[in-house]
Amino acid sequence: MRLAVWRLLGLLLTAAVLTIGTELLRGRIVNTNSAWISQRLTEAGIDVVYQATVGDDLTDILAALQQAVRGASLVIMTGGLGPTKDDLARESLSEFTGRPLEVDPAAVEHLQAFFARRGFSFTGNNVKQASRPEGAELVENVCGTAPGVYLEHDGVAYIAVPGPPSEMREMLERSVLPRLIDRLGESARYRQIRHLHLCDIGESAAAQALADLMDLDANPRVASYASPGEVVLELTARGASEAEALVMLDRTEAAIRERLGAAVYGIGEENMEAALGRALREAGATIATAESCTGGLIASRITDLPGASDYFLEGLVTYSNEAKMALLGVPEALLAEHGAVSEEVARAMAEGCRQKAGSDYAIAVTGIAGPTGGTAEKPVGLVYIAVADRAGAEVVRQTWPGTRSQFKARVSQTALNMARKRVLGIPS
Numbered sequence: 248m249r250l251a252v253w254r255l256l257g258l259l260l261t262a263a264v265l266t267i268g269t270e271l272l273r274g275r276i277v278n279t280n281s282a283w284i285s286q287r288l289t290e291a292g293i294d295v296v297y298q299a300t301v302g303d304d305l306t307d308i309l310a311a312l313q314q315a316v317r318g319a320s321l322v323i324m325t326g327g328l329g330p331t332k333d334d335l336a337r338e339s340l341s342e343f344t345g346r347p348l349e350v351d352p353a354a355v356e357h358l359q360a361f362f363a364r365r366g367f368s369f370t371g372n373n374v375k376q377a378s379r380p381e382g383a384e385l386v387e388n389v390c391g392t393a394p395g396v397y398l399e400h401d402g403v404a405y406i407a408v409p410g411p412p413s414e415m416r417e418m419l420e421r422s423v424l425p426r427l428i429d430r431l432g433e434s435a436r437y438r439q440i441r442h443l444h445l446c447d448i449g450e451s452a453a454a455q456a457l458a459d460l461m462d463l464d465a466n467p468r469v470a471s472y473a474s475p476g477e478v479v480l481e482l483t484a485r486g487a488s489e490a491e492a493l494v495m496l497d498r499t500e501a502a503i504r505e506r507l508g509a510a511v512y513g514i515g516e517e518n519m520e521a522a523l524g525r526a527l528r529e530a531g532a533t534i535a536t537a538e539s540c541t542g543g544l545i546a547s548r549i550t551d552l553p554g555a556s557d558y559f560l561e562g563l564v565t566y567s568n569e570a571k572m573a574l575l576g577v578p579e580a581l582l583a584e585h586g587a588v589s590e591e592v593a594r595a596m597a598e599g600c601r602q603k604a605g606s607d608y609a610i611a612v613t614g615i616a617g618p619t620g621g622t623a624e625k626p627v628g629l630v631y632i633a634v635a636d637r638a639g640a641e642v643v644r645q646t647w648p649g650t651r652s653q654f655k656a657r658v659s660q661t662a663l664n665m666a667r668k669r670v671l672g673i674p675s
Contacts, residue, residue, distance in 0.1 A: 260293045260431065263315035267326035267336060268410055269302035280325045280415055287419065291428050292438050293321065303333040305342070312343045316403050321427075326410030328393035330372040336407045337378055337396060344400040346380035354385050354394060361392060386422050390414040395422070438485050439492040443503060444513035444522075445478040446664050453478050456506050460499060467499045475653070476660030477512075477519070509673045512664070519663045520548040526670040527558035527608075534666060535561040535604035537575055537596045539587065540614035540630060542566065544659045561604040565596065575599035575611075586625070588613050593631035594640045601635045608669060609635045610662050616651045630658050634665045641665070641675065 264284050271278045278300055285295045296318045301307040308327070315322050327336030341348045354377035362369040376393050379385055386395030386406070391414045396407040406423055408415045445453055450473045454461060457480075460469045467484035482499055486492035504511050513522045527534055536546045546562030549555055563574050568587055571577040576599040577592060585591045596611035614630030621627035626646060633642040643665065647657045668675060 260321050260427070261296045261319045262288050262293050262321040262323060263297035263299075263319035264288075264295060265298075265308070265311050265315060265322065265324045266300045266410075267303065267308060267324060268300075269304075269333075271300050271326075272302050279412060280410070283412070283416065284323055284325065284419065287424060288323075288427075289440065291424060292431055293427065303327065303335060305335050305339055308335060308339040309343055312339065320403055322403060322405045323423075324405065324407040325415050328376065328395070328407060328409050330370075330375050330392075334375070337375075337380065340383070340396065340398060340405055340407065341380040344380060344398065344405075346382055346398070346400070348378045349381055350374060350378050351385055352377075354379075357394075358392060386418060388414055388418055389421065390417050437487070437489065437492060438483065439489065439496055440484075441482045441496050441500065442515055443480040443482065443500065443511050444517065444519075445480065445507065445510045446476070446512050446519070446660075448478060448507065448510040449473075450478045453480070453507065453510075457503060460502065467495050469499065469503070475656050476664075509668070509671075512667065519660055519667065521552055523663050523667040523670070524549065524552050524555060524558060526667050528554075530607075530670055532607040532670060533558050533560050533604075534608040534610065535559070535563075535600050535606040537563045537565055537600035537609065537611040539564075539566055539571070539596075539612060540616045541612050541655045541658050541662075544655050545610055545612065545662055548659055548663065560606045561600075563600060563603075571596060575603065588615055588625055588629060588631060590631050590642045590644060593633040593642050594635075597633035597635035597640045597642075607636060608666055610666050611635070611640075612658055612662055614654070614658060616654045618651070628654060630654075632658065632662045632665060634662070634669045636669060641669065643675070 264281050266278055266280050270276045281298050285298065288295050297315050299311040301311045312322065324336050327334045337348060355374060358373055358377055359369045379396050380398055383396050383398035386397055388394050388409060391409055391411065393409045395418050398405045408418050450471050453471055457469055467482045470481045472479055480503065482496055484492040484495040486495055538545055543562060543564045549559050565571045565574050568582050571587065572579055575596050577595045581591055581595055593611050593613050596613060597609045600611055601609035611633045612630060615621050615625060615627050617627035628646045628648045630645055630647065631642055633640045645661065647654050
């Protein structure tokens with residue numbers, strides 16, 4: 248595959264990602280391809296400037312291509328390479344570039360051999376998968392029947408890859424991305440990206456504190472996006488070399504940490520459970536969990552990490568009052584007086600869990616996940632989260648509206664963060 252005559256934005260290619268398939272528009276299949284392709288291109292030093300999802304309609308695909316080439320020197324299309332009449336990736340490239348379709352004899356032989364090895368019949372419509380616009384190259388598909396298509400036209404490179412994620416990813420990783428990176432050469436390393444994870448601060452507050460660093464013309468440029476229970480900062484630096492870009496990132500990260508302090512809890516791919524695990528390991532401490540409304544999610548997140556046995560001792564799901572009494576030693580009178588969802592019971596759960604497990608720390612949660620079970624005094628979404636150590640237990644009361652899964656995710660994030668801060672001695 249040749250990689251030449253591409254328009255460059257500074258040192259970087261600009262890319263558009265088009266996903267094709269009516270099933271994507273109708274929600275029958277979740278479109279994971281766009282996110283994966285964009286992430287891999289960004290990691291390779293290529294700016295994604297446009298994304299679109301279109302159905303199996305030639306007019307719509309042509310319109311998306313017209314929009315894509317306004318700002319992109321590389322267009323990656325996924326889907327529409329099958330043998331049926333509504334698979335239109337090749338046809339759209341042919342019509343858009345004015346290059347007629349032609350059948351590649353070698354590709355026909357390859358497909359015939361592929362079907363023969365598997366004991367299937369090679370039908371007439373499979374010949375369509377061996378066609379390509381005039382002057383284009385076919386890209387080998389080692390996982391399926393549909394080869395990809397590579398075409399250069401008027402300074403733009405078009406790469407069509409299959410829609411099934413396993414085939415698409417294998418083709419990009421094996422055949423496409425290595426050549427893109429080779430085309431970029433050293434310039435691919437001139438841009439460096441780093442992610443910082445924040446807690447205990449909203450996106451608007453973080454943006455206000457970092458206003459000058461988030462200027463659109465700043466280098467490094469700092470952007471933010473919110474996800475459940477945290478804010479992520481993406482730092483992008485461009486320098487004359489990889490080393491210079493990394494130094495620029497280090498300086499900007501230091502400035503962010505100086506302004507936001509303990510709100511910065513992780514870097515790179517480190518999530519909250521990893522941050523807690525690191526704090527526990529460095530302190531030589533252990534932890535246990537007692538969960539009611541989260542049903543074991545906190546323990547599951549902690550043990551998602553390899554090596555969690557170094558610090559995680561035990562996890563109890565005490566959903567009923569009887570389990571709270573039998574397994575955690577919560578007094579029946581306390582439950583009767585205050586109810587299971589209360590500060591007093593959360594404290595007793597955490598302290599009982601720590602004593603039973605013999606751990607240095609313990610997390611306990613009790614709440615009302617909904618959508619039923621709430622009252623005026625204790626609404627749906629109410630939760631008490633407790634973290635105990637030898638000095639006693641800290642309890643917080645929060646209310647999280649939303650679905651059960653959203654509630655559980657937010658409670659688990661908050662509980663893990665409380666434990667992390669407790670281990671590190673960070674005031675709440």
